[in-house]
Amino acid sequence: MKIHLKQIPAQGLHLDGDEDCPIHDIEAEGIRCAGKLHYNIDTGIAGGALWAKGSLSQPVELSCVSCLEKFVHEIEVPGFAVHIELHGPETVDLTPLIREDLLLNLPAHPRCDRDGHRVCKGKQPETVEENAKRTLDWSALDKLKLKS
Numbered sequence: 001m002k003i004h005l006k007q008i009p010a011q012g013l014h015l016d017g018d019e020d021c022p023i024h025d026i027e028a029e030g031i032r033c034a035g036k037l038h039y040n041i042d043t044g045i046a047g048g049a050l051w052a053k054g055s056l057s058q059p060v061e062l063s064c065v066s067c068l069e070k071f072v073h074e075i076e077v078p079g080f081a082v083h084i085e086l087h088g089p090e091t092v093d094l095t096p097l098i099r100e101d102l103l104l105n106l107p108a109h110p111r112c113d114r115d116g117h118r119v120c121k122g123k124q125p126e127t128v129e130e131n132a133k134r135t136l137d138w139s140a141l142d143k144l145k146l147k148s
């Protein structure tokens with residue numbers, strides 16, 4: 001998303017719209033864009049810098065870690081905020097920053113039932129695993145206590 005600095009009025013600019021999915025290049029990793037990026041941001045120039053804040057959402061198709069079925073997940077970035085020092089160029093491209101925030105908000109272990117809209121058909125090893133891990137952590141702590 002390129003912003004032309006000359007088009008930003010003194011009181012700032014509100015941008016609300018859709019743009020092509022900026023994370024097409026990670027499709028090899030089992031993540032597929034399932035629609036356009038939606039942005040709703042305010043931007044302005046202050047003190048030689050461009051600021052922008054607002055929210056982003058990007059639907060993507062992911063594979064469930066439990067049942068391996070594909071499902072659509074909406075990556076939400078409710079607190080997108082950037083501050084970019086301006087060094088002369090007339091346009092600033094927000095795409096790399098938007099991309100970074102989307103990737104940061106991707107679920108590490110996507111499950112198709114995470115939003116409660118469907119029931120996962122896979123076994124649910126995650127909870128069991130988590131409990132086991134917790135027990136291990138505690139026993140390690142107990143050992144430490146015994147030593148000291």
Ligand SMILES: [Zn+2]
Binds near residue numbers: 112120
């Ligand atoms: Zn599932």
